[in-house]
Amino acid sequence: MTAAEAAERWPGLRLPDEYAALFDPLGGVLFSERCLEALKAASLRQGATLLIGGPVRELQVRPGEVVLEWEGRRLVAENLVITLGAGAGTFLRRWFPEWRIPVQPIRKTVAWFRCSHRGPSDAPYYRADGFPGYLVETDEGTYYGFPDFGEGVKVGRHDGGEPCDMESVNRNFHARPQDQQVLRDFLGRFLPYANEFQRGSVCLYTMTPDEHFVVDTHPEYAHVAVGAGFSGHGFKFAIVMGDILARMVEHEEIPYDLSPFRASRWASDSQ
Ligand SMILES: Cc1cc2nc3c(=O)[nH]c(=O)nc-3n(C[C@H](O)[C@H](O)[C@H](O)COP(=O)(O)OP(=O)(O)OC[C@H]3O[C@@H](n4cnc5c(N)ncnc54)[C@H](O)[C@@H]3O)c2cc1C
Missing domain, CATH: 3.50.50.60 (FAD/NAD(P)-binding domain)
Structure with a gap:
């Protein structure tokens, strides 16, 4: 769909005129912790023994x-x-x-922002019952996120990040000014009503060339x-x-x- 069609369907989304949007009605979001709990339970039912602890x-x-x-x-x-x-x-x-x-481990940041503005039906723009998971390829980076399931819209940057190692990486979300700023800059352009910072987190991608x-x-x-x-x-x-x-x-x-x-x-x- 065109940028205008996308904006009509999701009024909280701003796309430059030259952008096109692709909506996959079969797309979805996995709740990863719940998936891991389900996999753990299934493996125990199959007779696995889980030994959880320190390094070899x-x-x-x-x-x-x-x-x-x-x-x-x-x-x-x-x-x-x-x-x-x-x-x-x-x-x-x-x-x-x-x-x-x-x-190569890469330090990444993700954050959750609440919506400061309500849509025509008095619902926040980015709630999960009216807004999809998204990935936006912009001229300066690729950003992704999930709709608001209760703790705000999730946003992260897929490309970029800082090479690090798992043992010494700084896991403090506020360690670098850009930890929050790059995410805010993206939201300001594309999801402008998601502007109330809730919390942030550091995680690691493990990249191959x-x-x-x-x-x-x-x-x-x-x-x-x-x-x-x-x-x-x-x-x-x-x-x-x-x-x-x-x-x-x-x-x-x-x-x-x-x-x-x-x-x-x-x-x-x-x-
Ligand atoms: C912010 C973020 C967003 C992501 N979003 C998506 C997404 O939208 N879709 C998607 O498909 N994927 C996503 N991923 C990627 C996905 O999480 C990983 O690809 C996936 O978790 C890799 O699985 P894994 O089992 O290899 O590693 P992990 O899930 O990292 O599990 C490895 C485990 O090994 C443990 N471990 C490490 N070293 C040792 C050691 N020496 N001794 C003992 N234990 C050790 C760790 O503590 C960890 O528990 C995302 C990742 C991040 C960080």
Whole structure:
């Protein structure tokens, strides 16, 4: 639809005249914490044991076996699947230095803003029953967010951000003046009534150079697999990625072409 049609449908949205809008009626928003709780409950029902705690202290990989020292315990397993998000790079460099996987954590900020203005039906402009999840490609960056489910409109910037490492990153939302300012600047132009800051948060993307995932087995140990570098768009694929990684280490058939996700796609860069 045109910018004018979009503005008519969502009066809280301002788009420059030359912009076009694409609305996907099947699009939606996942409540990630609830998804994780549901996945946890489902895995427990299937007989999984969840061990939650600190870092691995020792790791030995042998043909057909992995031995971990963790929280004072010795764990022996047939397979190992590594999915550590922003911690993947540090872990892989320490335990698998030969396995070159270029993943870079990037510090990002997101924030929630309330709407200062009500629409014609006396409803705030950005409420979830009348406003969609959005992604806007502007001339200076790509921004995304969710409608107001009760705590304000969510907004974040998808591109940009600050390279960091997971251990020392500054997780204080107000650490940099731009933490809030870039989000305010975007909202001021595109969602101008979302102007009452509620809260902000720092999170980490784990980027690869081509922004595609790494889903692969170790070049030498077929019972060790990694899922990493989800580059800010991995959550919605979590279930299928879990299925693929489990099939990989179990040597089961995988009905997808995974060649775009091989770790070896950068092999020539490091020579
Ligand atoms: C602000 C933000 C917005 C996002 N929005 C979207 C979106 O709209 N859609 C989408 O699809 N994706 C989105 N993502 C990306 C998505 O969250 C990730 O791609 C996804 O969570 C990656 O899953 P993962 O299991 O690889 O890592 P994570 O979810 O980060 O899980 C890794 C876990 O490993 C733990 N860990 C790390 N290192 C160690 C260690 N050494 N020892 C033990 N445990 C360790 C961590 O604490 C964490 O619990 C967003 C990410 C951010 C930060």
